[in-house]
């Protein structure tokens with residue numbers, strides 16, 4: 188089984204993440220004839236793009252036979268994944284799930300190929316692999332190469348998350364609210380907790396007894412699962428009126444002091460990241476710069492003035508790509524490589 192033969196079902200194919208999965212599958216050489224676009228019954232028969240030239244007809248999840256495909260790329264929301272991912276897995280299809288449904292299950296590997304690709308072998312536990320939260324994915328990619336040289340002890344982060352992270356309805360809400368403010372007839376918040384046009388709010392996910400939100404707790408738990416259980420993280424997640432692209436202001440405490448020049452050199456040579464402003468401080472990255480790109484952009488790297496072992500930096504990334512669809516397709520590529528190498532008796536894995 189390789190890119191030209193693997194049979195794939197994209198579940199949630201009409202959504203933000205699903206549409207991006209179809210685009211990335213085409214970009215990375217998968218074949219449209221082998222791909223099924225799946226969504227809810229109300230979307231059955233609709234058309235979705237696979238690259239610039241191909242169209243797929245949407246099929247309903249309820250009637251789909253998962254024994255006919257090798258891989259399920261799932262993003263239909265947690266409640267739907269909870270029901271259909273185990274069914275698909277039982278039918279012999281390996282599920283790569285973008286929702287939060289299985290991320291904390293100890294038997295389900297939670298994978299970013301650049302961070303913990305070696306965990307891929309554990310897919311066999313349940314035939315399910317989880318894809319991490321979009322905000323922590325970018326941060327973990329940046330922290331891994333630094334952690335390899337000098338262990339991360341503690342992370343304090345504030346995120347600036349775009350509305351596409353909350354689905355297509357939230358994007359429409361930002362669009363409508365912005366237009367209606369111009370015409371003097373403000374529209375109320377429906378899919379987001381507060382008006383988002385010309386506003387922002389520190390509220391992503393449900394509030395918990397601890398005072399953190401679900402999104403903030405997920406970031407902490409998922410970093411521990413992927414990088415090291417010893418790392419502590421405190422996050423404040425903020426929704427901002429941006430369509431695509433998540434940013435984070437990050438303060439990291441390491442075990443030992445970290446020279447900025449050495450950290451810069453490590454990041455410049457690390458997979459999946461691009462340092463933007465090494466030559467000119469004006470070249471820092473914004474969501475607009477990151478949207479449409481695969482890499483996590485890093486800028487504003489500096490000594491943390493509040494701690495001798497600390498660094499501070501800024502990340503910008505496309506939340507629909509590295510935060511979701513790209514990472515899922517990279518997991519799929521890693522799985523194909525793993526299976527091929529296992530067959531050949533060689534286990535070293537790479538990431539592109």
Ligand SMILES: NC(=O)c1ccc[n+]([C@@H]2O[C@H](COP(=O)([O-])OP(=O)(O)OC[C@H]3O[C@@H](n4cnc5c(N)ncnc54)[C@H](OP(=O)(O)O)[C@@H]3O)[C@@H](O)[C@H]2O)c1
Nearest residue numbers: 199201202203204226227230263264286321352354355511
């Ligand atoms: N957006 C991000 O940056 C991001 C990042 C990481 C993870 N995720 C996670 O990925 C999931 C999807 O996010 P999204 O932004 O793509 O949401 P979205 O734009 O609202 O799309 C939801 C998709 O799920 C489908 N769906 C909903 N109910 C269904 C059902 N009962 N049966 C079959 N399909 C159903 C929808 O199909 P219809 O059009 O037919 O309703 C649509 O294709 C969420 O769990 C989210 O937390 C999102």
